Amino acid sequence: MPSYTAPTKDLQFVLHDLLNVSQSDIPGYSDLEADFTSAVLEEAGKITSEVLAPLNVVGDKEGCSLDNGVVRVPTGFQEAFDQVREGGWTGLDMPEEFGGQGLPYVMGTAVGEMFSASNQAFTMYQGLTHGAASAILAHGTDQQKETYLPNMISCEWTGTMNLTEPHCGTDLGLMRTKAEPQDDGSFKISGQKIFISAGEHEMASNIIHLVLAKIPGGPEGIKGVSLFIVPKFIVNEDGSLGARNGVSCGNLEEKMGIHGNSTCVMNYDEATGYLLGTEHKGMRAMFTMMNEARLGVGMQGMAQAEAAYQNALIYAKDRLQGRDVTGVKNPDGPADPLIVHPDIRRNLMDQKSFVEGGRAFLLWGAMMIDKAHRNGDKDADGLISLLTPVIKGFLTDEGYDMTVQAQQVYGGHGYIEEWGMSQFTRDARIAMIYEGANGVQALDLVGRKLAQDGGKHVMAFFDLVKSFLKENAENEALKADFMEPLKAASKDLQAAGMFFMQNGMKNPNAALSGSYDFMHLFGHVCLGLVWAQMAKAAQEALDGGASDKAFYETKLATGRYYMARRLPATAMHLARINTGADTVMALDAEQF
Amino acid sequence: MPSYTAPTKDLQFVLHDLLNVSQSDIPGYSDLEADFTSAVLEEAGKITSEVLAPLNVVGDKEGCSLDNGVVRVPTGFQEAFDQVREGGWTGLDMPEEFGGQGLPYVMGTAVGEMFSASNQAFTMYQGLTHGAASAILAHGTDQQKETYLPNMISCEWTGTMNLTEPHCGTDLGLMRTKAEPQDDGSFKISGQKIFISAGEHEMASNIIHLVLAKIPGGPEGIKGVSLFIVPKFIVNEDGSLGARNGVSCGNLEEKMGIHGNSTCVMNYDEATGYLLGTEHKGMRAMFTMMNEARLGVGMQGMAQAEAAYQNALIYAKDRLQGRDVTGVKNPDGPADPLIVHPDIRRNLMDQKSFVEGGRAFLLWGAMMIDKAHRNGDKDADGLISLLTPVIKGFLTDEGYDMTVQAQQVYGGHGYIEEWGMSQFTRDARIAMIYEGANGVQALDLVGRKLAQDGGKHVMAFFDLVKSFLKENAENEALKADFMEPLKAASKDLQAAGMFFMQNGMKNPNAALSGSYDFMHLFGHVCLGLVWAQMAKAAQEALDGGASDKAFYETKLATGRYYMARRLPATAMHLARINTGADTVMALDAEQF
Structure with a gap:
């Protein structure tokens, strides 16, 4: 059976040697001293390696089952979920006023890596809840926040996100789920949603579904979509659970993986829902x-x-x-x-x-x-x-x-x-x-972010790379192995951006045909950049007489590998991008 | 449910427009006229798309099961196997003297693609049999051939290949399965083999296992391995089936895929085996x-x-x-x-x-x-x-x-x-x-084939590419889109070969660190070559006024895509190869 060991040391390296989190002026970051983050990561390492990792294969093997509308999760999931809740892991980066720990998102991410690595299917139950709670936090009324957030942040209740329907995934404008306004200000939600992760289970006493639906008479397409809170059990005014709502799991999908997570077909049959945010602004x-x-x-x-x-x-x-x-x-x-x-x-x-x-x-x-x-x-x-x-x-x-x-x-x-x-x-x-x-x-x-705000952000990225290269131009220890490959790779990225600018206006397909290559080219440059930055941090630690010499030398050697062996991919992606749409779009659909 | 349509037209294009099979002087090729191969491919297309393809998902879903030593295959497999046998598909490229159809291997491959594409797990039952029969054909005595081949070629009996043991896969020198010589010239085989595809099932009345084992007292390691025929049921002198041999399926592996094929742990317990070929020359x-x-x-x-x-x-x-x-x-x-x-x-x-x-x-x-x-x-x-x-x-x-x-x-x-x-x-x-x-x-x-016969074969490959480029240097229709990219790619391949020659002798790791990239670089050059050749064939067909213009134009457009979009990978592989072993082997094992 596979094992999992939390990469605490490497996370600490990134947080402190690379990002210097405790020196940042971001509110809450001054608390992130190395001792403190180490303690949090060590504890997270324990529960993930000792409790969640051993359940990973169990979840895969057993999967979830649907029995008369009731979804059973794999053996041991309930107990583990209780332990995760008791440890306060579910609200790590959530506001203290609603029962969270109030830590920055960067800590939520560091800990989140361990949870996902040890048991992705399990971690999705709390992950989806986190997403739904964030939406309520950002768009809910005070009353909605008070009603739902404390129980969601503690994962007494879990949450889901309901977007996809059988005939529409990416193109949500085709959505059919309806939300009929009621006299009391609520809505009756009817329709079918698919691929709903953690859509139904008994690990929590309630499930708060966030559902995209259309209010009849609203704008056509994607501009007429609104977001609703649809609880499995209606929450009474005193916070107790009331009647079962008109929402049920119609089927569990058999999937290639993440068997431990219940991926549900959810049927909404005049379920009571409450508007979250503004009418027709659900996508926003x-x-x-x-x-x-x-x-x-x-x-x-x-x-x-x-x-x-x-x-x-x-x-x-x-x-x-x-x-x-x-x-x-x-x-x-x-x-x-x-x-x-x-x-x-x-x-x-x-x-x-x-x-x-x-x-x-x-x-x-x-x-x-x-x-x-x-x-x-x-x-x-x-x-x-x-x-x-x-x-x-x-x-x-x-x-x-x-x-x-x-x-x-x-x-x-x-x-x-x-x-x-x-x-x-x-x-x-x-x-x-x-x-x-x-x-x-x-x-x-390529179609949206590159040109956003007049291309300001991509220019900022290039400036960031350029400044880093300039600052370290005289760093002989890193020049050949890190700075030069990074420079070459970022030139490829710039050249690709230039190609899009010169050709994309005339023919959007010339840019979009290279979009996938551009995403990978960009990714390599980002990894090249952080590797060069990590190399610098490692070199400084070694120059400063760090006691753990082997760790930093290994870091440098690993970085050299990335720069020498992986970064050359950027030239290939650029070469593909530069061919534009000619060969990609040459065939008519019928010629395939 | 997925469907499958046999790509008969494209196979015909490759056989006739590209390879000109019926014009070849290879014995048996003159029979491969377009009408004949078309008829064979059409028939194969029918059974694969209509019978095998629909069983593909069935096989995946049901898998095989082991019940008291008996392996059950998925629903419908037996009936389909009977149909395949009756159609004579199992011996298509096997000698007529043992009941095969005697067609060239190229036809076996063309038809084989359809079988594999429509149902890989199913096709492996006959595929392994084909492999085992080929071994007996090449190394068996006349009596062994007569005893086993006719029933194996018709797939009345199926065959298996037994190499892997729990502790040795690639490194077969570590093998432990023993073959004790008996007075009658036979051997008693004892040991355990794993990952034996089609190792046990009831679709055939006998299973002929080919088993690698060591005769005690022979040379150490890989040089002391011999190959044995071990039938599930001993074949009597009159050809009838005798006693059950000491071989059994101990377990079925649960695999990621090919569920319809029974992947067995095979236990040999003093099973009677017959030497195939020469003692200790089993690997050969x-x-x-x-x-x-x-x-x-x-x-x-x-x-x-x-x-x-x-x-x-x-x-x-x-x-x-x-x-x-x-x-x-x-x-x-x-x-x-x-x-x-x-x-x-x-x-x-x-x-x-x-x-x-x-x-x-x-x-x-x-x-x-x-x-x-x-x-x-x-x-x-x-x-x-x-x-x-x-x-x-x-x-x-x-x-x-x-x-x-x-x-x-x-x-x-x-x-x-x-x-x-x-x-x-x-x-x-x-x-x-x-x-x-x-x-x-x-x-x-990289470690063996490149240098084989003094590098003669890789030089022959380069000559082949060079001649093709030279012959078509003036072909303006193909120059920019096909010949130039092929030339560039083959230069990358030559440069990589040169790097290995210059560095591999001093440090084998410098070559072996680039072996995987070289394999891919070589693959792209091969596909580049055949695409350029196909483009030439398509262009000639168009120039000759072929009636199916759309087919040939689509072929050219598809080839242009490969040359423009996929072939640039060669430069990336070369860049990686040229970095040698430095970054690959920089870390000690303990530093990981």
Whole structure:
């Protein structure tokens, strides 16, 4: 059975050596001293590695079942959920006034990685609740906040997000679910929603569904969509639970992975709902959650890669097969461990350099969200909006590929469910799809974010890279291995942006045909940037006589790998982008 | 439920327009007139699309079960197997003297693609039998051939290959299964084998296991391994079935995919076995099958991509979501079909250009095998030996990626088992692992095949590309779109070979660290080559006034996509290779 060890040390490195969180002026960050964050991460490490990780395979094997409208979760999930609730983990970065711990989002993300890595399907129950609670926090009335938030933040009640319908996923303007206004100001919600994660279960005493629906007579399409709170049990004025609402789980989907999470078809049959936010502005309300939600999914991609990598590494050190071509390494054994072989190294280094780079990218992104929310920093908000599709699309695509590579280390055993490597792959697969399929992320990036506010944010990103390169131009220790590759990669990114500017206006397809490549090109540049920054931090620690020399030297070596071996992908993506739409759109649909 | 349509027309194009099979001097090829191959392919198309494809999901859902030593296959498999046997499909390319149809291997491969694409798990029962029969054909005594081949070629009896043991997969020198010589010339085989595809079932009246084992007292390691025939039921001298042999299925593996195939733990308990070939030369006997077997697995990768692509295309034309940014395409509908969107096109064109290129590469490879076997052509044998790891590794990696892309077209529905797209991905995954994991293919390519016969075969490959480029240097219609990209890509391949030559002797790790990239670089050059050749054939057909203009124009457009969008990967692989072992091997094992 796979194991999971929380990467506490590496998280501490990113928080303190790289991001210097406790020195930041973001409200709440001064509390994030190394001792404090270490204590939080250690505790999170315990519950995730000892309680959640062992349940990961159980959840995969048992899955959820539907019995007369009642959804049963896998063995042990209820007890674990109780422990997570009791530990206060569900409200870590939620406001103290509603029972949360009030920590910054960056800490929620650091801890969230461990939860996702140890058990993605389980963690989604609280993850969806977090998303729904955030929406109520941002758009609810005072009364709605008081009614729902304390119980949602403690996960006494869980939450869901209901967007998709059978005939519409990305294109929500096609939505059919209706919300009929009632005399008392409430609405009657009717329709069917699909792919509702954690849609029904008995782990919580109530479930608060956030449902997108159309109020008859409103604007056509996406502009006539409103957001509603639809509780499974109506909440009485005194806070007690009342009647069962007209919402039920019609079916459980059989999925490729995340079996431990109940993915429901939800039927709304004149269910009582309460408008959240403004009429017809439901999409806007959803979109304010988008950056966080998408960063969270990017995190899942990275987290599954981390978990898979840990187990691939254990196997590579343990499994004896073949001999080192440069000389026997394990003379007392019948063969050398897999890790002596260069191609196994390549495989492991791909994973290691991605995971550590991805972690830094994510936490940097989370810090930007804190800056935007806690400091009201519009530039940070613009930059994280730009980078969100990159975080989501690039980290989930690459994260998935890394789980496939980790599985490959196991040879035939990687294909056998008993060894658990297949689950990482199957679970990671969903992250490329939900919360906006990655093709939609690429469209968002190129079609919307690049030009946002007159292209201000992408220019800010380039300035950031340029300043960093300039500041470190004389750093001989890092020049050849880090600064030059970063410079080359960011030039590729600029050239791609230039191609879009010159061709996209005449022919939008010329830009959109390169959108997916651009997302990956951008992702590599971001990882190149954080790797160069981490290298600088590691070099400074070594120069300053850090006691843990091996850690920092390993960090530098891992970074060098990324810069030398992964970053050359940017030129390939640029070459593809530069071919425009010609070959992509050459065929008529009928010619396929 | 997914559907499958046999790509008869495209197969005919490759066989006749590209490979000109009926004009070849290879014995048996003159029979391969277009009408004849068309008739065979049409018939194969019927049974695969009508009988096997509908059973694909059944097999995935039901899987196999073990009940008191008896393995049950999924519903409908027995009836379908009977139909396949009755149709004579199992011996298509087997010698007529043992009941086969005597057709060239190239036809076996063309038909085999359809079988694999429509139902990989099912097709493996006959596929393994084919492999085992080929081994007996090549290494058996006359009596062994007479005893086993007719029933194996008709699939009255099926066959298996038993190599892997729990502690050894790639490194078969660690093998523990023993073969004790008996007075009558037979052996008693004892030990455990794992991952035995089609190891036990009741679809055939006997199962002929080919088992690698060590005769005590023989040479150490891989040099002391012999190959044995171990029938499930002993075959009496009159050909009737005798006593049950000491071989049994101890367990069925739960796998990520190919659920319809029974993957068995096989226990040999003093089972009677008969030496096949020479004592201690078992590996050599296995290796003579290797090119075919690995080409067959490369075919599976391409075939799953084909099946997945067909369904992605149907969905992309059918599903209405969003509007074409350049103008509404479906004004009468609520939205335009997915296929209008550039990123969906990119996705589909990746798949289409890979599948068609991969098909051409495979059939060209199969023709080389025929040349080697039927013409005794040593050069062809050398070239296909060189290309075999490329076919296996590149086509299964890329094939898998394409099934993932096809799944992505479906959005959330791609993750739901009901839609069947997950199965293509899960089934395709095994092809990257079995018959030598792809890292081992890369090692074989760089560590062994490149330098084989003094590098003669890789030089022959380069000569082939060069001659083709030279012959077509003045072809203005193809120059910019095909010849120049091919030239650039083959230069990258040569440069990589040069790097290995200059650095590999001093430090084998410098070459082996780039082996995986080299395999992919080589694969792209091969697909670039066959695409340029197909473009030439298509252009000639158009110039010659072919009636099916649309087909040839589509072919050219698809080829242009590959050259423009996929081939630039070669420069990235070269850049990685050129970094040698420095960053790959920088860390000690303990530093990970």
